[in-house]
Amino acid sequence: xxxxxxxxxxxxxxxxxxxxxxxxxxxxxxxxxxxxxxxxxxxxxxxxxxxxxxxxxxxxxxxxxxxxxxxxxxxxxxxxxxxxxxxxxxxxxxxxxxxxxx
Numbered sequence: 141x142x143x144x145x146x147x148x149x150x151x152x153x154x155x156x157x158x159x160x161x162x163x164x165x166x167x168x169x170x171x172x173x174x175x176x177x178x179x180x181x182x183x184x185x186x187x188x189x190x191x192x193x194x195x196x197x198x199x200x201x202x203x204x205x206x207x208x209x210x211x212x213x214x215x216x217x218x219x220x221x222x223x224x225x226x227x228x229x230x231x232x233x234x235x236x237x238x239x240x241x242x
Contacts, residue, residue, distance in 0.1 A: 156172050187233055188225060194211045198212060198215060
């Protein structure tokens with residue numbers, strides 16, 4: 141995954157960055173969207189799987205099943221924070237991803 145991020149995070153790598161008007165093309169003609177959108181769907185599936193795992197262990201009422209962590213705290217305060225499951229999944233994974241990339 142890190143090779144994907146380093147390979148695809150080069151500024152100006154994509155034609156659409158130089159020519160943003162390409163985003164105005166009808167969606168079927170936006171050939172440049174396919175790969176990043178497929179990668180995003182894989183990320184969403186993976187992150188929601190991890191989120192659901194923690195949430196499921198929290199609902200099992202077994203205090204030893206889940207340690208106190210950022211994800212558990214954020215799930216507990218989800219309505220107060222007004223965040224969706226996907227937003228929480230991305231938010232709590234960001235520090236981990238940042239640590240890996242450094």
